[in-house]
Amino acid sequence: MTDGTSVETLTGSSHRDEQAPGIDPALAAFADRKVSVAVALAIVLAIGVSAYVLHGQSSPALAISLLFGAAFGIVLQRARFCFFCMFREWFDDRAPQGVLGLIVALAVGLVGTTLVFGAWLPDAGTGRLPPDAFIGPVSFALVAAGMVFGAGMAISGSCVSAHLYRLGEGSATAPFALIGTIIGFILGFISWNTVYLAAVADASVVWLPRTLGYAGHLLVAGLVLGLIAYAVTRSAPQKPAEHARARDQATAIFVDRWPAWIGGAIIGVLATMSYLRVAPLGVTAEIGSRARQLAGALELAPTRLQGLDGLRGCIAVVRDALLSPNGAFVLGLVAASLASALVAGQFKPQRPRIDHVLRGLTGGVLLGWGAMTGLGCTVGTLFSGITAGALSGWVFGASLFTGTAVTLWSGRRLGLLPRG
Numbered sequence: 001m002t003d004g005t006s007v008e009t010l011t012g013s014s015h016r017d018e019q020a021p022g023i024d025p026a027l028a029a030f031a032d033r034k035v036s037v038a039v040a041l042a043i044v045l046a047i048g049v050s051a052y053v054l055h056g057q058s059s060p061a062l063a064i065s066l067l068f069g070a071a072f073g074i075v076l077q078r079a080r081f082c083f084f085c086m087f088r089e090w091f092d093d094r095a096p097q098g099v100l101g102l103i104v105a106l107a108v109g110l111v112g113t114t115l116v117f118g119a120w121l122p123d124a125g126t127g128r129l130p131p132d133a134f135i136g137p138v139s140f141a142l143v144a145a146g147m148v149f150g151a152g153m154a155i156s157g158s159c160v161s162a163h164l165y166r167l168g169e170g171s172a173t174a175p176f177a178l179i180g181t182i183i184g185f186i187l188g189f190i191s192w193n194t195v196y197l198a199a200v201a202d203a204s205v206v207w208l209p210r211t212l213g214y215a216g217h218l219l220v221a222g223l224v225l226g227l228i229a230y231a232v233t234r235s236a237p238q239k240p241a242e243h244a245r246a247r248d249q250a251t252a253i254f255v256d257r258w259p260a261w262i263g264g265a266i267i268g269v270l271a272t273m274s275y276l277r278v279a280p281l282g283v284t285a286e287i288g289s290r291a292r293q294l295a296g297a298l299e300l301a302p303t304r305l306q307g308l309d310g311l312r313g314c315i316a317v318v319r320d321a322l323l324s325p326n327g328a329f330v331l332g333l334v335a336a337s338l339a340s341a342l343v344a345g346q347f348k349p350q351r352p353r354i355d356h357v358l359r360g361l362t363g364g365v366l367l368g369w370g371a372m373t374g375l376g377c378t379v380g381t382l383f384s385g386i387t388a389g390a391l392s393g394w395v396f397g398a399s400l401f402t403g404t405a406v407t408l409w410s411g412r413r414l415g416l417l418p419r420g
Helices: 004-011 031-056 060-079 083-093 097-120 140-156 160-167 174-200 208-235 249-254 260-277 285-297 325-344 354-373 378-387 391-413
Strands: none
Touching: 031 060, 031 325, 060 160, 060 260, 060 325, 083 097, 083 140, 083 160, 083 391, 097 208, 097 260, 097 378, 140 174, 140 354, 140 391, 160 174, 160 325, 160 354, 160 378, 174 285, 174 354, 249 325, 260 378, 285 325, 285 354, 378 391
């Protein structure tokens, strides 16, 4: 590896002259942050050891959830897989790559989840529903929850899962957005009984494979995703072909942003594995559970929440255990995204300004109320719901992106939500 020609051939790098003498070009990108890389390796090692110990203590669900959360956090951070950011890139610049990455994730997840369902429930028309799947009631409350959640994304700058991985990057907004999310959950508990009796109690729960069969569901869902992909691709401006920068493999993997379709494909596979071994992907169950405990301790929410514990989704069930599988998933997500950001040189903690605080808290409250009333967020109700064949997933997704677009459009005309 000391011969320059060999180095260029193996790494694909064209900037060998920029490397300091004696430094392997594949490692040159990390030479100025050795401490950060060492800390990142320690975090990854701690995650692995913790999973090993948990498994040895007869808690395999916690161990697997921790590892799945870590994998999810790395993919989110490396691919910048943020539902809001991907939509905003298309909304502002008609850049389709992010939306296409989401479509790849949904397509892979649809196929994988359907295979799992087919093994567990060969006949979809029996009237039974797949266990633990995010198949919720379709109602006006779900539409309102999606619109409010979308507005929260536009104001705070991310969905809940993206705020979690950005917490690992040192975001100044994410901590306040997550505090706001807890407040929003509590407001959701306070309003739940009224919302439930008015709109949810008599709402239909529609599982598309029950009506269309597995093959019909895959065909229809694939057609809808294909039409969306065609529309966003057609809307993209025609630009001259750009020549990709020649980068060594280490930089491409650990520093540069992964193509969205790669992140989407990995998330689709991860969603299938997670559903098969533990539960569908979701990030708000633990947050909701702790918020419900807090609301109960402060006597803010009704003692009895009508029908909530009988519904599917990221249900805020009060737990006595110190750590639930979803809690382990979230911890793994945040820790691994921190490790990934340290290696990439993207851990850049900021001092919060007043706009960080206000946008984080305001958007977070809307995210929390929307997630509680919609029984989940972008990862749970939208992604896991659509891949499970739930009509509620499609309705929540359409409402959510409508709310985001309306909030961005109106906020910019009022000068409250600048681009960028």
